[in-house]
Amino acid sequence: MLVDGAAVDTPAATTREGRTVKTLRGLLRLLHFVGLAMFLGGILGHIALEQLPGAEADAATIVVLLSAQVHSTRVLMMPGLFLLIVTGVWLTVRYHGGFLRVRWLTVHQVLAVLILLNTALILGPIGTHMLEVALALRPDAFDLSALHELARQELTFGPINLILTIAAIGVAVFRPAFAQRARPIHK
Numbered sequence: 164m165l166v167d168g169a170a171v172d173t174p175a176a177t178t179r180e181g182r183t184v185k186t187l188r189g190l191l192r193l194l195h196f197v198g199l200a201m202f203l204g205g206i207l208g209h210i211a212l213e214q215l216p217g218a219e220a221d222a223a224t225i226v227v228l229l230s231a232q233v234h235s236t237r238v239l240m241m242p243g244l245f246l247l248i249v250t251g252v253w254l255t256v257r258y259h260g261g262f263l264r265v266r267w268l269t270v271h272q273v274l275a276v277l278i279l280l281n282t283a284l285i286l287g288p289i290g291t292h293m294l295e296v297a298l299a300l301r302p303d304a305f306d307l308s309a310l311h312e313l314a315r316q317e318l319t320f321g322p323i324n325l326i327l328t329i330a331a332i333g334v335a336v337f338r339p340a341f342a343q344r345a346r347p348i349h350k
């Protein structure tokens with residue numbers, strides 16, 4: 164039996180079928196955490212690269228750093244988000260009785276949608292645009308004003324992503340009641 168998303172040990176949980184259910188749930192949670200590590204690692208990597216001393220020393224350095232950021236968005240952050248969504252939807256449907264049943268989970272999912280929109284529609288395109296601008300820089304006398312304008316936008320939406328991600332983790336870990344009484348879900 165599940166109460167408000169928390170596993171409660173019943174005799175069934177000690178049977179073979181119960182153990183299989185527990186193992187699958189554990190595996191899905193593990194993959195959910197792997198997705199989280201990829202996504203959060205990508206965000207923190209972006210911040211670390213931005214702080215690198217001499218990051219704006221010359222056009223070639225700027226291009227290398229921005230290429231690294233765009234690459235990590237494509238190979239770490241977007242696949243991580245994809246893994247979070249697939250495992251999250253699976254966990255929701257299989258172990259939490261579907262969508263819109265438990266308030267903390269709905270808040271968690273709304274935060275995840277905002278993160279997805281911010282990453283895919285705002286931050287990803289800004290990063291790609293910055294790389295295009297950097298590739299057009301002249302090696303001798305380069306003007307960074309267009310790049311700084313884009314960096315300003317990134318500086319607004321980047322921290323928003325970090326805050327939303329920490330909020331989504333906080334809601335999933337502490338599972339506040341949000342004025343909702345615990346409701347048993349029978350499976």
Ligand code: HEM
Nearest residue numbers: 199247248251252254255258272275278328331332335336
């Ligand atoms: C950026 C997006 C996301 C982050 C950072 C995130 C983070 C987390 C974390 C850290 C937990 C573990 C809490 C714990 O076991 O103590 C968790 C659990 C959970 N998440 Fe997410 N998640 C995200 C997206 C999603 C999405 C899109 C869904 C579903 C549509 C989802 C559904 C769930 C469910 C159902 C659990 C509970 C798992 C269980 O049954 O134990 N998550 N999430």
